[in-house]
Amino acid sequence: MPFTDPRPLATRERHNAVVPDALIAHRGAPLLAPENTLPAMRAAAEKGARWVEVDVKLTSDMKPVIIHDDRLDRTTNGTGFVGNTLFEDIRKLDAGAKFSPDFAGTRVPTLEELVETVLELDLGLQLELKPTAGDDVETAEVALAAMKALWPVGRSKLFFTSFSIRSVHAAARLMPDVPRAYAVVAPPRDPKALLDETKCQILHVQHEFMPEDALKRLADSGIEYAVATINDREIADRFFKAGAQTVLSDLPDLFG
Template identity: 30%
Template structure:
């Protein structure tokens, strides 16, 4: 759905998600299946984060989405890595923005998690789109876009080249902690759902949600600030909520009880044992 839904419709949704209605809601396995499982940096509890091994594992585990972190090399290649430096997850050192793609590609991004992952490389955005679109949804996080002027335009162009600027069933979502970046993405890709990331209670107020609803379809908070009331408020503004990062079964169970729309997790099987 697009932004700017009338408040009346929002109030109707709030009533739908009221405690009275929820008292009669099904707690069956069928209800559980309505929650999207988002494999955080791939199935990163089982394979090195943001590598083909982790993304393939997520597909194998039948997750609904993979979550990827997009940054840009010194010479303009969009690459998939979480930290703004390569130090933690590779055998190299330095800031992503200061390394050429050739330098980044030469790094081992898997050995830190075990010998069987030796030789895993940092993938490109192009590779991820070409390998996984149509197999699994892709939640694209623009990581520190303020370090990469124009990255929004480049991401938009990559999607348009593949005719993905009008994704079906929200199978492409773009999110960031940088709200200005997401406003820009909304202008460039008005048909692609936008998500705002936050871990701050300041962004759980009615005014904050009203502001987000002008350009975003998702509010994606850290699980520590999720409450039943907050989930209802997000839904009242005709937005969805995907929460992060689940690394324990009890965290998944909590979010399921809160009736979030998606759970971002290193362990897809914590959300749905069938995975």
């Protein structure tokens, strides 16, 4: 369903933006379906999202799966660390019942399943490389090797992001033509210098750590930046007025 673009005209018409849209659906639609699952991607698309964000991690046998936390406990009926668990054992887990009995039997998606669903729904994809501390390079290498085979040649609407500088640098080496975003908690003193250093085109910031002086630095830098995670229209409007290109939201229809 269409929504009203809340951004200033200059932001909407920015021709060099990696993400031209106002909203990226954070982990799909995590208030409507279990986060980072295929039902969450479908729910986001049904609510009008054009882009989704998901997290990819490695199992103990180096298989890429779509899950956010280091541990399995919060979102599945399993226990322990993703990085200590075999792929076949993760695939036996229920990733939906904790959210609602209606989603019982939902599985942790493979990266292949996730990409197939994104392409089927004609969505853009923000793939966050979410390493377990220590496998930063390996997470990028495995995930991007898969993406080279899965993502259609010539199709844009894809970028990689990470809080890990090692993951980001690995992505720049492995798939240099795909844009990258560097995610931070504390706003940088020199946003443009940070993007140059990290070899990224976008900066992702957390809205809770954004005082007025940091907003001004971001606006004055002229970089493309996105803000996470915003579920309030007024807060989103504040950041758009300050020059943000995009927000990440748990509400795919925040601007509906």
